[in-house]
Amino acid sequence: MYKIVFMRHGESTWNLDNRFTGWTDVDLTEKGVREARSAGTVLKEAGFSFDLAYTSVLKRAIRTLWLTLDEMDMMWLPIKNDWRLNERHYGALQGLDKAETAAKYGDAQVLVWRRSYDTPPPPLAADDPRNSFNDPRYANVAKESIPLTECLKDTVARVMPAWDEEIAPAIRAGKQILISAHGNSLRALIKMLDGISDEDIVGLNIPNGQPLVYELDAELKPIRHYYLGDQEAIAAAVAAVANQGKAR
Numbered sequence: 001m002y003k004i005v006f007m008r009h010g011e012s013t014w015n016l017d018n019r020f021t022g023w024t025d026v027d028l029t030e031k032g033v034r035e036a037r038s039a040g041t042v043l044k045e046a047g048f049s050f051d052l053a054y055t056s057v058l059k060r061a062i063r064t065l066w067l068t069l070d071e072m073d074m075m076w077l078p079i080k081n082d083w084r085l086n087e088r089h090y091g092a093l094q095g096l097d098k099a100e101t102a103a104k105y106g107d108a109q110v111l112v113w114r115r116s117y118d119t120p121p122p123p124l125a126a127d128d129p130r131n132s133f134n135d136p137r138y139a140n141v142a143k144e145s146i147p148l149t150e151c152l153k154d155t156v157a158r159v160m161p162a163w164d165e166e167i168a169p170a171i172r173a174g175k176q177i178l179i180s181a182h183g184n185s186l187r188a189l190i191k192m193l194d195g196i197s198d199e200d201i202v203g204l205n206i207p208n209g210q211p212l213v214y215e216l217d218a219e220l221k222p223i224r225h226y227y228l229g230d231q232e233a234i235a236a237a238v239a240a241v242a243n244q245g246k247a248r
């Protein structure tokens, strides 16, 4: 049996402000820093150790990983940064308040933009200065692969090659792996691993900074999964994520 640990970054400044974030590179709040450190404590106390970590090229996931590893006294761990683990690109919604957007367009429309499998939010204009075409961190990415918006299906299409080409072979080679990523890049991975339908994926929400353990069989099919830590607090955090897109 193999084990892999997934973790969404700790609370970010735009999580706190309830803004659509996507590829915007915002940092952790103080609470997010505490969540990342506490994830390290929880992992250490549960006896986890790692050979390799993967994260995105966005600082909220990178810093979460650093703080978690610091807490585990494992800052020496090799880290692979892969843009394909980035958050789903939120298009022209990036920067907008989620509840205000729901008040303007309705809860149902915002649920479609946040959680539907194949309806992307409106795109950023190609000449919007917030596009990532000239950002040096994507210098090695083909321009046509750099999105202006993404639905979850688009995110699956970029996350799965990272899984198939990089992460799955490393698991098979016996590496213990920690992945620090984002709500929707993790939803994309989990959808594929667990074979969740396009309809049911709407109901999957991932809380900030909570280690999620997946046990996998020899074919890397999930046997079971569970969050480490305080289960009541985690259930409340999952419900809070679901409610972020509702008008107040």
Ligand SMILES: O=C(O)[C@H](O)COP(=O)(O)O
Pocket: 019, 020, 021, 022, 023, 087, 090, 114, 182, 183, 184, 241, 244, 245
């Ligand atoms: O990009 C964002 O806004 C969040 O990190 C994930 O947002 P969501 O839960 O609204 O999809």
